[in-house]
Each structure stands twice: as structure tokens, then as C-alpha cells.
Amino acid sequence: MSDQTEILYPPLPPLSKWLPVLLLAWIIPGGGHFYLKRTYRGLILAGCVVISFALGLMMRGYIFQPAGGDLLTTVIYYGGFLADLSTGVLFLMTKWFGYESADVAGHVVDYGTKFLVAAGLFNILAMVDAWEIAVGRKD
Amino acid sequence: MKMALSHFETTILLALFISAVLGVVTKKTDKERLRYGLTSFGYFLLTIFGLSWLMFLGHR
Numbered sequence: 001m002s003d004q005t006e007i008l009y010p011p012l013p014p015l016s017k018w019l020p021v022l023l024l025a026w027i028i029p030g031g032g033h034f035y036l037k038r039t040y041r042g043l044i045l046a047g048c049v050v051i052s053f054a055l056g057l058m059m060r061g062y063i064f065q066p067a068g069g070d071l072l073t074t075v076i077y078y079g080g081f082l083a084d085l086s087t088g089v090l091f092l093m094t095k096w097f098g099y100e101s102a103d104v105a106g107h108v109v110d111y112g113t114k115f116l117v118a119a120g121l122f123n124i125l126a127m128v129d130a131w132e133i134a135v136g137r138k139d
Numbered sequence: 140m141k142m143a144l145s146h147f148e149t150t151i152l153l154a155l156f157i158s159a160v161l162g163v164v165t166k167k168t169d170k171e172r173l174r175y176g177l178t179s180f181g182y183f184l185l186t187i188f189g190l191s192w193l194m195f196l197g198h199r
Binding site: 041044045048051052055058059060107108111114115118122125126128129138139 | 140141142143144146149152153156157159160161163164167
């Protein structure tokens with residue numbers, strides 16, 4: 001049997017090395033990549049998140065609030081809230097500037113809501129990517 | 140400022156963003172990212188047009 005064992009992932013570096021990157025990536029879309037000097041990738045990711053979020057706001061999309069009820073309602077409202085929250089400063093700005101939109105029926109508003117959620121999901125992917133770079137699992 | 144996009148415009152924009160983000164985060168080199176992004180966007184377009192025609196013909 002060979003002595004050499006294949007190491008799929010290097011050991012996790014200390015928290016102080018990757019936590020600031022993860023927080024920065026959450027607060028500022030693309031921020032983790034900028035911090036890690038992956039400027040072009042950061043710009044593409046930030047652009048997708050910000051433009052998607054801006055389109056969602058311009059279509060008067062609904063910002064989810066955590067709400068319980070039956071299982072489907074809970075999953076949609078908590079999931080939507082987490083996705084909205086993932087946009088970091090963009091979500092916080094909607095709160096600071098008092099953005100409000102009613103959860104009403106209508107295809108434009110509905111598209112807006114989806115764009116807001118999609119922006120959050122894009123930023124989660126960007127956060128994971130930045131974390132992987134910070135811990136050395138990706139270049 | 141308010142905006143009202145059509146089904147088609149919304150779908151195309153969402154496809155563009157998804158392709159770009161997935162290309163950036165899933166691939167290792169710039170060449171692979173560009174190729175993945177373009178391929179993914181192409182498949183999105185094919186699906187959009189395919190389903191649109193299917194719905195149009197299904198409602199005739």
C-alpha cells in the first residue's frame with residue numbers, strides 16, 4: 001500500500017484568515033474578491049448582484065419578512081428573507097431609506113421580487129467562492 | 140424610477156446574470172469561464188425559445 005495519501009482539501013486555515021473575507025463578501029457584493037485581489041471576477045459578480053437588485057427595486061419587488069404559517073409559507077418567507085438578507089449592504093439600504101412594497105399580485109412586482117431574491121443567491125455564490133479562495137481550495 | 144419589463148426581457152436578463160455568475164464561480168481559468176458562460180447562455184436561449192414556441196403552439 002502506498003504511503004502517499006491524496007489530500008483533496010488542505011486543512012482549514014485559522015478563522016482570522018477567512019472570516020473577514022466572508023463578512024466583506026456578504027456586506028459588499030464582490031468585496032471578498034476585491035480584498036483577495038481578484039478584481040475582474042469581483043467586478044462581474046458585483047455587477048450581477050447590484051444590477052439584479054436594482055432591477056428588482058425598479059420593478060417594485062417585495063422584500064420578504066420572516067413569517068410563519070403552513071410549511072410552504074414558512075419556507076417561502078424565511079427563504080426569501082434569507083436570500084434578501086444575503087445582499088448585505090443593499091438589503092440594509094432598503095431598510096435605511098425606508099423602501100416598502102406591498103406583497104401584491106401582478107407580474108411586474110412578481111418579477112421584481114424574483115430579481116431581489118436572485119441577487120441574494122448570486123451573492124451567496126460569490127461568498128462561497130471568496131471563502132474557497134481564502135482557504136486555498138481555489139485560485 | 141419605475142420599470143416594467145416583459146416576460147421575454149426578464150427571462151433573458153436573468154439567464155445572462157445566472158450564466159455570468161455560474162461561469163465565474165464554477166470554473167478555474169478565464170477561458171473556461173467565458174466558454175461556460177456563453178454555452179450556458181446559449182442553452183438558456185434555446186430553452187426559452189423552445190418553451191415559448193411550445194406554449195404558443197399549445198394554445199392555438
